C-alpha cells in the first residue's frame with residue numbers, strides 16, 4: 498500500500514489510483530482518532546465537498562467513518578467552497594472539518610483537507626499527527642468497516658485509540674448523529690458585514706463572475722447580485738471535467754472574461770478556483786491583475802478607507818510593496834514560508850489586518866484564517882466602487898505614494914527527482930556576495946532560498962509542495978532586470 502502524505506494543503510491523489518474509497522476511509526479514521534484522542538468528539542465535525550467527480554460520495558464515506566467513531570457529523574447538503582466549509586466550523590463550534598476537494602488540480606484528481614477547530618488550514622504538527630495515525634492504520638492493513646453500534650462500543654472501550662471519550666459521554670455511549678447543513682445564510686450575512694455592499698450597489702457596475710465550474714458557483718455571483726451589481730455569469734455550472742482545463746484562475750485561463758470585458762466594456766471580472774479559496778481578477782480593459790499587484794492595493798484600501806490599520810503577513814514569494822505600505826504606516830510585516838496555513842497562523846496570533854500570498858490566497862481581520870476567493874472578489878468590487886477607478890489606475894496612484902512601481906514574475910521549472918536533490922543541496926550552501934551585479938543584502942532560508950539585493954530587488958527559488966517543479970520568483974523596480982537576475986540565480990543553483 499502506498500504511503501499517504503499531506504502536501505502544501507492536504508492529501509491529493511488521482512481518483513481510483515491512490516484516491517480510493519478505501520484510502521479515504523483510512524485517512525478519515527486517522528482524523529477520527531486525532532479527534533477522539535483529544536476528547537473532541539462531542540463537538541462534531543463538518544464534512545464539505547466540492548463538485549468534482551465523486552466528491553459527494555467520498556464525503557458520505559468520511560461521514561460514515563466519523564459516525565462509526567462516535568463523532569457527530571454536520572454534512573453539507575450540497576457542494577461547498579472550502580472557505581464556507583471552514584466558516585461552518587465556527588458556526589457549529591465543531592472540532593474541525595474535512596473538505597473533499599483537489600482545489601485547482603486537473604479533473605482526474607480529488608483531495609482531502611483537514612481544517613481544525615480554528616477554521617483555517619491544518620498546521621504541520623497537526624498533519625504530522627494525522628499522518629502518523631495513517632501509517633499505523635496502514636501497518637495493520639487499513640480500516641474495518643463496522644456497523645454503527647459496534648463502532649460506538651469500540652470507540653468507548655478503554656485502550657482503543659479513539660478512547661477515552663469525554664466523561665459526560667463515557668458512561669452512556671451515544672449513537673452519533675448525521676445532521677445535514679446549509680451554511681450559506683450565515684456565511685452570506687458575515688460577508689455582508691465585512692464588505693461595503695452599499696458602495697458596490699451605488700456604483701451600478703457590470704461584473705463578470707467566472708466560477709470555473711467549481712463549487713464557488715452560487716456564492717460570489719449571488720452576493721454581488723444582492724449588492725445590486727449587474728452580474729454576468731461565466732462557467733457557473735457544474736462540470737467535473739472543468740471544460741477540459743484546470744480550474745485555476747490565472748491570466749491564461751481567463752481569456753473568456755478578458756474578451757467579455759473588452760467587448761462589453763465591463764468594469765471587472767472576478768474568478769474563483771475549483772473550491773473558491775483562490776481568486777483571479779480581471780480589470781477594466783481585460784487586463785489580468787496578479788495577486789502580487791492586488792494585495793498591496795487591498796492593504797492600502799484597508800488602511801486608508803476601512804480604517805483597518807495593523808500589521809500584514811505575507812509569504813516569502815509575495816510582493817514587498819506590502820512592506821513599503823506597512824513601513825509608511827508604522828506597521829510590522831510577518832514573512833512566512835509558502836502555504837496559507839502559516840498566513841492563517843499570523844492572522845490569528847499577530848493581529849494582522851491582511852494576510853495574502855502570491856498564489857492567489859487572502860483573508861482579512863474579522864474573517865476566518867482561511868483563504869477566501871469569494872471575499873477577495875467582493876473586496877475587489879468594493880475597491881473599484883469606492884475609488885471610482887480601475888485597479889490599474891489605483892495601482893499607479895499607490896505606486897506614486899509608496900516609492901514607485903514593482904514588477905514581479907514567476908517561472909516554474911520542471912526537474913527530475915535526482916536534479917531536485919542536487920539543487921536542494923546547492924541551496925543550502927549557496928552564499929553569494931552579489932547577484933546580477935548588485936550586492937546581496939540578506940539571505941532568507943524560510944522556504945528554499947531567497948536573496949534580497951541592496952536596493953530591495955529580490956529573487957527566490959523553492960521546490961513546490963504541490964507539483965514536481967521548482968518555482969523561481971523575481972521582484973524588481975526595473976522590469977528589464979528580471980531576466981538577468983533569474984538567469985544568474987538559475988546558473989548558480991544548477992537549474993539550467
Ligand SMILES: O=P(O)(O)OC[C@H]1O[C@H](O)[C@H](O)[C@@H](O)[C@@H]1O
Nearest residue numbers: 505506836837856961962963964
Ligand atoms: O507553490 P506550492 O508549494 O505548489 O503551493 C502553492 C499553493 O498550494 C496550495 O494551494 C496552498 O493552499 C497554498 O497556500 C500554496 O500557496
